[in-house]
Amino acid sequence: MDRTIEPARRLRGTIAVPGDKSISHRAAILNALADGDAEVRNFLSGEDCLSTLKVLEVLGVETALDRSGETPTLRVKGVGLRALRDPCEVLDCGNSGTTMRLMCGVLAGQPFHSVLTGDASLRSRPMARVTAPLREMGARIDGRNDGALAPLSVRGGGLRGIRYRLPVASAQTKSAILLAGLFADGETIVEEPELTRDHTERMLAALGAPVVADGRAVRVGGRANPWDGFDIQVPGDPSSAAFFVVAASITPGSDLTIEELAVNPTRLAFVDALRRMGADIEIEPTGERCGEPVGDLRVRAAALHATTIGGDEIPNLQDEIPALAVAAAFADGVTEVRDAAELALKESNRIGALHQELSELGLAVEARRDGLVIRGGQPRAALLKSHGDHRIAMAAAVAANAIDGESTVRGWQAVSVSYPGFADDLASVTGGW
Numbered sequence: 001m002d003r004t005i006e007p008a009r010r011l012r013g014t015i016a017v018p019g020d021k022s023i024s025h026r027a028a029i030l031n032a033l034a035d036g037d038a039e040v041r042n043f044l045s046g047e048d049c050l051s052t053l054k055v056l057e058v059l060g061v062e063t064a065l066d067r068s069g070e071t072p073t074l075r076v077k078g079v080g081l082r083a084l085r086d087p088c089e090v091l092d093c094g095n096s097g098t099t100m101r102l103m104c105g106v107l108a109g110q111p112f113h114s115v116l117t118g119d120a121s122l123r124s125r126p127m128a129r130v131t132a133p134l135r136e137m138g139a140r141i142d143g144r145n146d147g148a149l150a151p152l153s154v155r156g157g158g159l160r161g162i163r164y165r166l167p168v169a170s171a172q173t174k175s176a177i178l179l180a181g182l183f184a185d186g187e188t189i190v191e192e193p194e195l196t197r198d199h200t201e202r203m204l205a206a207l208g209a210p211v212v213a214d215g216r217a218v219r220v221g222g223r224a225n226p227w228d229g230f231d232i233q234v235p236g237d238p239s240s241a242a243f244f245v246v247a248a249s250i251t252p253g254s255d256l257t258i259e260e261l262a263v264n265p266t267r268l269a270f271v272d273a274l275r276r277m278g279a280d281i282e283i284e285p286t287g288e289r290c291g292e293p294v295g296d297l298r299v300r301a302a303a304l305h306a307t308t309i310g311g312d313e314i315p316n317l318q319d320e321i322p323a324l325a326v327a328a329a330f331a332d333g334v335t336e337v338r339d340a341a342e343l344a345l346k347e348s349n350r351i352g353a354l355h356q357e358l359s360e361l362g363l364a365v366e367a368r369r370d371g372l373v374i375r376g377g378q379p380r381a382a383l384l385k386s387h388g389d390h391r392i393a394m395a396a397a398v399a400a401n402a403i404d405g406e407s408t409v410r411g412w413q414a415v416s417v418s419y420p421g422f423a424d425d426l427a428s429v430t431g432g433w
Contacts, residue, residue, distance in 0.1 A: 001411070001412045001413045002408050002409065002410050002412060003397065003408065003409045003412035003423060004406060004407070004408045005397055005400035005401055005406065005407050005408070005409065006406055007381070007400075007401075007403055007404045007405050007406065007407075009251070009401055009430035009431055010248075010251050010252065010253035010254045010301070010430065011244065011247055011248040011251060011254040011255075011256045011426075011429045011430055012253075012254065012255055012256065012429060013256065013257070013428075013429050014256075014257045014258075014259055015244065015256065015257070015258055015259070015425055015428065015429050016236055016258070016259045016260055017236040017237055017240045017241045017244065017258060017261070017419075017425070018042070018044050018045075018046070018071075018236065018237055018240060018418075018419060018421065019042040019043055019044040019071070019072075019234030019235070019236065019237060020044065020199075020234055020235055020236065020237040020238070020239075020262045021044050021046065021048060021049060021098070021237050021239065021240075021418055022098065022171075022197060022199045022237075023199055023203075023232075023234050023235070023262065023292060024040070024043050024044040024049045024074075024234050025048075025049055025052050025096075025098050025099065025102060026102070026175075026199050026200055026203050027040045027043070027074075027203070027232050027234060027290075028040065028043070028049065028052050028053060028056060028063070028074060028076060029052065029056070029102060029103070029106065029179075030203055030204070030207065030227075030230075031076040031078050031229050031230065032056045032059075032061040032063075032076055032078055032079065032084075033078060033079075033080065033081050033084075033106070034076075034078035034080070034207075034226070034227050034228055034229040034230065035078055035080050035226050035227070035228055035229065036077075036078055036228050036229040037075065037076065037077055037078070037229050038075070038076045038078060038229030038230055038231055038232075039073060039074070039075055039076075039231045040073070040074040040075075040076065040231070040232055040234060041071060041073050041074075041231075041232070041233045041234065042071040042072065042073075042233055042234040042235075042236075043065065043071075043072045043073065043074035043234055044072075044234065044237065044418070045065060045067060045072040045420065046390075046416060046417050046418045046419060046420060047094060047095065047096070047416050047417045047418075048094065048095065048096035048098060048099065048417050048418060049096075050065075050094075051092070051093050051094035051095070051096040051099045051118075052093075052096065052098070052099045052102075052103070053065065053074070054092065054094075055091045055092070055093060055099055055103055055116075056076075058085075058087045058088075058089060058091055059084040059085050059087055059091075059114075060079055060083070060084060060085030061076065061077065061078070061079055061084070062076070062077040063075065063076050063077075076229065078229045080226055081182065081183070081224065081226050082110075082183075084106075084107075084110055086112035086113075086114075087112075087114050087115075090115045090116075090117055090151070091103065091114055091115065091116045091117070092117055092118065093116055093117065093118040093122060093150075094118055094119055094122070095118065095119050095121055095122055095347060095417060096118070096122070097122060097125055097172065098172055099118075100116050100118055100122060100127070100150060100152070101127070101130045101172040101173065101175070101176045102172065102175050102176055102179060102200075103116060104116060104127075104130050104131070104134065104141075104152060104154060104176055105130070105134065105175065105176030105177060105178070105179035105180040106179050106180070107154045107156050108134045108137065108139035108141070108154060108156045108159060108176075108180040108183075109139075109156055109157065109159055109179070109180050109182065109183025109184070110156040110157060110183075111156060111157035111158075112155075112156065112157075113153070113154070113155045113156075114153075114154050114156075115151055115152065115153050115154070116150060116151060116152045116154065117150050117151035117152075118150055121347055121348075121388070122150060123144075123149060123150045123151070124149065125149075125150075125345055125346075126148065126149075126345055127143060127147065127148060127149060127150055127152060128145075128146075128147060128148040129166075129167070129168055129170060129173045130172070130173050130176045131143065131147035131148070131152065132147075133162065133164045133173070133176075133177050134154075134176065134177070134180055135147070136162050136164065137159045137160055137161070137162050137177075137180055137181075137184055137188070138158050138159045138160050138184075139154060139155065139156050139157075139159060139180070140154075140155040140156075141153065141154050141155075156183075157183075159180055159181075159183055159184035159185065159222075160184055160185050160186055161181060161184045161185060161186030161187045161188040161189075161222050162177075162184075162188055162189075163188075163189040163191070164177060164188075164189070164190055164191070165190075165191040165192075165193075166190065166191065166192050166193060167193075168193070168342070169192055169193050169194040169195075169196050169315035170196060170315070171196040171197035171198070171199070171200075171266075171315075174190050174192060174196060174200070174218065175199075175200040177190050178190060178200055178201065178204070178211070178218060178220050179200070181220040181221075181222060182204075182209065182220060182222070182224040183222070183223070183224075184222040184223070185222050185223065186222050187219055187220070187221055187222060188219070188220050188222065189217055189218070189219050190217065190218050191216055191217045192216045192217075192218075193216070194216070194312045194314075194315050194316075195216060195266060195312075195315075195316070196266065196315045196316060197264070197266045197267060197316065198213065198218075198264070198266050199264070199292070201213050201218050201220075202264070202290070202291035202292060203290055203291055203292075204220070205291060206230075206290045206291035207227040207230060208225075208227055209221075209224050209225075209227065210224060230290065232289055232290045233289055234289075235260055235261060235262035235263075235289060235292060235294045236258065236259070236260050236261040236262060237261075237262065237418070237419075238261060238262055238263070238264075238267040238268065238270070238320075239267070239319040239320055239391075239418070240394075240418060240419050240422075241258045241261055241297065242270050242319075242320040242323040242324075243323050243394045243395065243397075243398050243422075244256060244258060244299075244398075244425075244426075244429070245258070245270075245271070245274065245279070245281065245297070245299045245323070246274070246323045246324070246326050246327045246398055247398040247401055247402065247426070248299045248300065248301060249274060249279045249280070249281075249299060249300075249301060249302055249304060249327060250301070250304065250326070250327060250330040250398075250402045251301060251401060251402045252301050253301060254299070254300060254301040255298075255299075255300045255301070256298070256299050256300075256429060257296055257297070257298045257299075258296065258297045258298075258299075259296050260286070260294055260296070261294065261295060261296065261297050262292055262293070262294060263283055263285060263293050263294060263295040263297070264292055264293055265293075266316050267316065268283075269313045269316040269317040269320070270317045270320035270323065270324060271283070271297075272313065273307060273309050273313065273317065273320075273324055274304075274324070274327060276307045277304040277305055277306070277307050277327060277328075277331055277335075278302050278303060278304050278305050278331075279299065279302050279304060279327075280299065280300040280301070280302040281297065281298070281299045282297070282298045282299075283295050283296070283297050283298075284296045284297075284298075303332070304327055304330060304331035304332065304376075305331055305332045305333050306328065306331050306332065306333030306334050306335040306376060307331075307335055308335070308336045308338070309321070309324060309335070309336070309337045309338070309340075309371075310336070310337065310338035310339040310340070310371070311338075311339055314339050314340050314342075318340070318342060318343065318346070319391060321337060321340060321343060321350065321354075322350060322354060322389075322391040322392055322394070322395035323391075323394070323395055323398065324337070325337070325354045325358060325372060325374060325395065326395050326398050326399045328374040328376055329358055329361060329363055329374060329376055329377070329379050329399060330376060330379065330399075330402065331376040332376055333375075333376060334373060334374065334375050334376070335373070335374045335376065336371065336372075336373050336374075337371035337372045337373075337374075338368070338370055338371040339370055339371065340370055340371045341369060341370040341371075343371070346389065346391075347388065347389040347390065347391070347414075347417070348387040348388060348389035348392060349387075350389065350391070350392065351367050351368070351371065351372060352367060353385075353387040353389060353392045354367075354372055354392070354395070355367035355372060356385075356387075357382075357384050357385065357387075357392065357395070357396055358372075358374060358379075360382040360383065360384055361379035361380060361382050361384075361399060361403070362377070362378075362379060362380040362382070363375060363376070363377055363379060364377070379399055379402075379403050380403065380405065381400070381403050381404070381405030381406055381407045382400075382407055383407070383408050383410065384396040384399075384400065384407060384408065384409050384410065385409070385410045385411055386409060386410065386411035386412060386414040386415075387411070387414075388411055388414050389414055390414045390415050390416070390417040390418045390419065391418075392414070393409055393411065393412055393414045393415050394415060394419065394422055396409045397409055397422070397423070397426065401426065401430060
């Protein structure tokens, strides 16, 4: 499906982006493991989170997603920590790496056999970083390339706590180990080379689970006690908001407020990067939900200049680099993104995809093994492609909105993975396109 985008419309007014994807996944999973019913409001109804629901349903968890209201509401009938059903079919995770990695941790603690698979893209993405520590805990896991690639066969149960240092900073790997640690004998400790998203430990701590974060180490006590189902209003997704923040920054005359956004410090590295580039961004905290800080973000158009993005900040802005690459395209000077080799292992090879699409916009771009070098300039209208990647599609749309002339994004349907209503929301703050 193609999407044609007309030129240069400023962003004005107020918007609320869909519920945070990371929090939505975890709210569904932890409520499935809870005792009793729960309601998750503003649940993200993108394809990735729907994959988590489908897996939970095969495992005997009743869920119902109501889209009739202003925002989607998920209802979950929790079965408890130790009452998931032995699945009679393969668990299909679709395109969702979060589903596969987190559920691998949960299933490692269950006394039955299960098989996790996904689409062609997911089956090519690295899983050894999850399967290796889970094997060390006692789970029997097989897969292609000795467990490095899905499909994954998991025979769980009989876990023991371990101390594990992540070789690569990854919130999904950390979460998988922590979830497995809930079922293990003894304490499990995960040490990170850099701080990553901490949604799992925040939510578990809010539920009373034995989780303690101490710097770059997180501890979870084994044989966890059950918790009750919990209601939550999921705050807006910063990774989705990043595209609007960049769009407003690069489009003259823009003044946009994004309400009820998750402002967890581990999710705002992209804001820090944009501020270094001269972006005009203000954040006003408004409260907290299930351990997660929430606030409103205001962004106004500003003249941007180049920066270097790399090092310790990379693990917490992997998903936002496509948006930041668009900011770099409109900035004065040469922006370098480095230490980001993981970009090649996402839904697409994002290094290659960004190199190709920014080049189509007429920019001088160099692709490197671990990132990109982008010389900002005057992007031109072009025929762009999503590469089957939701974040590349949204990045292309944001760039096109700020360019004189009509552009087209091919493969627009990719946005349904995380933000099915992106086109409508952009139209609502630009006057329609």
